[in-house]
Amino acid sequence: MPVSTPDLAFVLTLSCPNRVGIVYAVSKFLFERGLNITDSAQYDDLSTGRFFMRVAFAVTDAPHSRDELQAAFATVAEGLDMVWTLRDRAVKPRVMILVSKFDHCLIDLLYRTSIGELDMEIPAIVSNHRDAYQLAAAYDIPFHHLPVSRDNKEEQEDRLLDLARREAVDLIVLARYMQILSDRMCASLPCPAINIHHSFLPSFKGAMPYHQAHKRGVKLIGATAHYVTPDLDEGPIIEQDIARVTHAMTPEDLIAVGRDTEKLVLARAVRLHIEDRILPNDHKTVVFR
Amino acid sequence: MPVSTPDLAFVLTLSCPNRVGIVYAVSKFLFERGLNITDSAQYDDLSTGRFFMRVAFAVTDAPHSRDELQAAFATVAEGLDMVWTLRDRAVKPRVMILVSKFDHCLIDLLYRTSIGELDMEIPAIVSNHRDAYQLAAAYDIPFHHLPVSRDNKEEQEDRLLDLARREAVDLIVLARYMQILSDRMCASLPCPAINIHHSFLPSFKGAMPYHQAHKRGVKLIGATAHYVTPDLDEGPIIEQDIARVTHAMTPEDLIAVGRDTEKLVLARAVRLHIEDRILPNDHKTVVFR
């Protein structure tokens, strides 16, 4: 997955029932408009007969607006029964970050965004604690303190949803946000949400995974970035990685070692998402690097 | 963990309740006999107050037999309430290998042994299928065909145990042996047994782990070498490793990719064991690399 991106460019993602001629139809559409394919990847899921494709293309001669292309491609898409998206890469995705006390993932995302490695905007940081407000201030991002107790959870979730809608966010990132989202909230999310779980799923779901890993005596610990669904830690997996540990490490040592893995895995997942490299495939993901 | 080993050498492993003076007692014992410590590692388990140590030493001047050292060290060990072993490195551990149809781990162990990378003897290969007999013949190792059916399982396990005792084996390796050992057999084993499980435990225990992994959509697959206990896939973990996979891979692809990880993880675990680098610590392992 290369890091640099051209300036005037679009990304088309699609999935549809597999049949002969899909690539032809897409390339014909682009060719007729003088649009140059800069990257392309595809996948046939033979077990389900479903086809997935991501095409990045650049405008060379004639100007084309996203709306114009969107309208024109709808005809192609309808004929092939496509689920599809078209994104103007010049428009930065808006990403809201949720965090609790541990701020290593938040700091990492803010830094990568500030130097342009993550090509996105962060219109809001939300936390159930006050700890991160100075960090938000340093990066000039509005900070929303929404403390959660047994009594106000529903109310605070509503405020969170309102904020996401008001800010028109395209993605919510749970960067070590230690509150479990209610089923009601999961069902009402206005956009996808990515969570970082600090274990190699499906091992060690739920609370205190590093302590679980220590107790079991594993020799590797992991981290998993996945989309949020009502089933806790059961959402489609986007990215995973691991680090080597030894018998001599305490649970606190695992937590320290794990921070680096969590940061990297979450940053990669966010990047893959905002670059439209992840296509949902039932309860799994197709990831075009 | 360096590969080369000196010729005339011993390895002492011990564990005991932690207290001041253990290292002193051991080094005094060795110094008084003119024995040179060539490698040493230790671990205090602060959560249990237990101390673990591995000391490799070489005979420099005077000749010392293992029996003489064994008798002399017993006094030191008793005073400190040690569980301990002393091994003459010139005596090769005797390792019996069990295999079913998939022979990649078997081939790998045979090759590593043949070139001296694994410093051990293999007095017997046992299988519930005939497939591996030519391989055994190529390496001049007795092959025992013990087919297992619902009716003869207990009987065949008895024959397996008899063989292990008759050949005085120090270690049994289940190199993709696809029969579950009965509780009775696990309890009767005359020596430790190492199994390779083709998943990143504790994920995907039991049957067809690669199919389970494919179904869950994980982005890494793993392999785990562990000691055999009556609890299936729950024994103390020795070594684990992983390989990266993608959405485009079928279960058969995962099986192919996994072979390399299985081979490496099992070979490392066997080597760690026969070099006395693994000390049991309740249901976990202390591994001195």
Added chain:
Amino acid sequence: MPVSTPDLAFVLTLSCPNRVGIVYAVSKFLFERGLNITDSAQYDDLSTGRFFMRVAFAVTDAPHSRDELQAAFATVAEGLDMVWTLRDRAVKPRVMILVSKFDHCLIDLLYRTSIGELDMEIPAIVSNHRDAYQLAAAYDIPFHHLPVSRDNKEEQEDRLLDLARREAVDLIVLARYMQILSDRMCASLPCPAINIHHSFLPSFKGAMPYHQAHKRGVKLIGATAHYVTPDLDEGPIIEQDIARVTHAMTPEDLIAVGRDTEKLVLARAVRLHIEDRILPNDHKTVVFR
């Protein structure tokens, strides 16, 4: 890179000056013949303006021979100034393996081929030593002993080239073949040749790279698979990997650790090549996984 492959299938690789419409031209060609694209990858080298593409496609309805498709595509290719290949995946590539004394890479390639992981034929094993003849016999592959001395090098290289031509080999693999090929021979090779060098190139070119690595005190050692060119260890790199080492390891330990890396890297490179996943790009490679 998935392992499994369909039965009736072709792979087209091409490179040409970049322009709008290449993908369209290729997909139109395939669509008009009712051929289904099963995998596709492309790359624009922005620094040279050259375009690279690999398309795997399957015959669904009508029967198509390779020759017929070859003739038909020639017109498309000419118009776009393509360098291109078309391969019937049912025809196994013929691979000749060269080896000297160390046989770990040879054994590994033979095993992977025998279980179908590498979809190729091995019509000949050539060595300047006799050591591998029994291994060749076990796999029923003709073994050619071509000992090389200062006096007969040119003559033996000629016999090697004759053999490669006579057996119509598609690829020569130097699986730890410790003779340097002469410039004359490199220029006369009838097909590509892949070498495994036991270092992380461009570090430690030439002789005894593990001893060089030990002397420098590196903390990782590597292996590199590359195409053979007259410039020793300077050919286009296909694949590399590394293993962690420590201060405690001797050069012999590095050699032992390195064997696993060499095997894996060479096997991956051979697989990428025979699956037409590597396209030359001047002195570098484009690798479509």
Added chain:
Amino acid sequence: MPVSTPDLAFVLTLSCPNRVGIVYAVSKFLFERGLNITDSAQYDDLSTGRFFMRVAFAVTDAPHSRDELQAAFATVAEGLDMVWTLRDRAVKPRVMILVSKFDHCLIDLLYRTSIGELDMEIPAIVSNHRDAYQLAAAYDIPFHHLPVSRDNKEEQEDRLLDLARREAVDLIVLARYMQILSDRMCASLPCPAINIHHSFLPSFKGAMPYHQAHKRGVKLIGATAHYVTPDLDEGPIIEQDIARVTHAMTPEDLIAVGRDTEKLVLARAVRLHIEDRILPNDHKTVVFR
């Protein structure tokens, strides 16, 4: 290498000509003072006959000052011709950080220090650019702007050396400091200095290593932390790691990918150093993890 450390503890490192009785002498010294060994590691360099040891020990009963232990151990050390250090772990090492424009390593070191992962003090940040001053301010660390031109290099190096002496720093870290230190300065350093080089040394020494790597078409890029010596990029290597790259990545992409490797490698090297886990061995390092 576990992360957590006890409160009242010392670390002894030593190297000396190898002979029987070194471990005995050290453990006797500690035992007679009621000091409990909490960690111990050793290494015999068989090629040079030199012995290396690191012993961590905790004060249990009687109070012992560092000075008292230092004086007492001097007798033991002299008799065995030791080069040795003794450090009170309660006294944090003082680390001065040098940086130029790229601040990812600096930010990483600051964050790890702020959460206690790196147990050290940072009395000064020095840069030849102004860019990092706000970062220094956020962490309340004095920032010294020492711009370097052809004319003032010697003068500025003197100021740097003065600062290091005045602040009594134990370690200088070149966290992407892009000025080459003069031979004169290297020879005058009052303490060790660690540099992060953005390549897998010995490949791609000197300027623009990512561009060199891109030109050669390598499939992995690396980073190397090493001690500074007058020979540029030739100092003893402490730690290395790599990341996988592809043909599709530009030099700018390599720079982005490399940042993560650089951060991790430098942080590990600094941690190993401040925990006295690195012993010099001629132009190489002994690293006790």
